[in-house]
Amino acid sequence: MIVLDILSAVLLAAGALFVLSGGVGLLRFPDFYTRIHAAGITDSAGAGLILLGLLLRTPSWETGIRLLIIMLFLALTGPTASYVLAFAARRDGVPIWRAGDRRR
Amino acid sequence: MIVAVMAALLVTMVLALARAFLGPGRYNRILAINVFGTKTVLFVAVAGYLFGRPEFLDIGILYALVNFVAVVAVLRLTHYDDLAEEPATDGEERT
Numbered sequence: 001m002i003v004l005d006i007l008s009a010v011l012l013a014a015g016a017l018f019v020l021s022g023g024v025g026l027l028r029f030p031d032f033y034t035r036i037h038a039a040g041i042t043d044s045a046g047a048g049l050i051l052l053g054l055l056l057r058t059p060s061w062e063t064g065i066r067l068l069i070i071m072l073f074l075a076l077t078g079p080t081a082s083y084v085l086a087f088a089a090r091r092d093g094v095p096i097w098r099a100g101d102r103r104r
Numbered sequence: 105m106i107v108a109v110m111a112a113l114l115v116t117m118v119l120a121l122a123r124a125f126l127g128p129g130r131y132n133r134i135l136a137i138n139v140f141g142t143k144t145v146l147f148v149a150v151a152g153y154l155f156g157r158p159e160f161l162d163i164g165i166l167y168a169l170v171n172f173v174a175v176v177a178v179l180r181l182t183h184y185d186d187l188a189e190e191p192a193t194d195g196e197e198r199t
Contacts (some may be wrong), residue, residue, distance in 0.1 A: 009105045017110035024115030026121070026123050026139060032131050039139045042116065050109060050146055054153055066161040067118070070149065070168060074142065077172035081138050088179050089131045 008022030008056035015049030022046055031097030032089055036082050047071075106154045113147045134178055141171030 018041060025038030051071045060065040097103075117140055128186035145167045152160030181187055 010133040011196045012105055012109050016109045019116050019146070022139070023119035026136065029118045032129070032135070035132065035135060039135055042139055043142050047142060047146055051149065053109075054149060057153070059158065063158040063161060066148070066158070066165065070145065070161065070164050073165065073172075074145070077168065078142065081175050083171060084176060084179060085131060085135055085138070088183060092131075092183075094129065094131060 006055050008053045011049050011053030011056065015046050015051075015053060018042065018049060021045035030101070030103045032094055033086065033096060036086055040078065040082050043074065044084070047074045047078070106150055109150055110154065112154065113150065117143045117147070130182060134175060138171065138175050141167065141174070145171070192193050 022038045022042030026035055029035045029038055051067055055064055055067045112198040120136045120140045121163045124133050127133050145164045148160050
């Protein structure tokens with residue numbers, strides 16, 4: 001049990017670190033396409049690690065199955081939403097940031 | 105530990121809201137709202153564990169579904185000015 005608690009704490013801490021870095025990147029990156037990268041980090045790595053950390057401290061198997069369903073939905077919809085956003089922005093003609101350009 | 109994760113999630117939600125207010129153009133705002141919705145799912149799940157009531161996870165599943173459908177619907181609305189009808193274009197034009 002103590003091993004599971006320590007492992008869960010490590011996973012939760014790593015997930016919190018990924019989520020925070022993604023949030024900072026969402027605010028600091030210079031244009032839209034680089035911000036998609038930060039948002040994808042929080043969607044896949046952060047959410048997956050936090051939900052795995054919660055899965056290691058579930059009281060019953062019904063709760064574990066619900067956590068697995070949430071992980072499956074996030075793993076399916078996160079990359080799809082990122083792809084749809086990038087596709088729509090590219091078709092709409094949002095310009096790509098090059099080194100030395102102004103931030104926008 | 106769980107309180108620290110909740111604090112990190114809250115800070116990230118504030119940062120995403122700041123990007124949604126600042127962000128030039130509609131795509132930055134939609135991206136920020138998408139990130140905010142995903143963080144809401146995680147926050148609801150973690151709050152269920154903090155309060156010892158894991159039934160909150162059902163609300164998390166609902167939020168995950170509604171969030172994705174909302175992003176795709178808003179993108180459709182901004183591109184086609186219509187939610188329901190498929191406009192008469194060639195096959196690859198799809199949101």
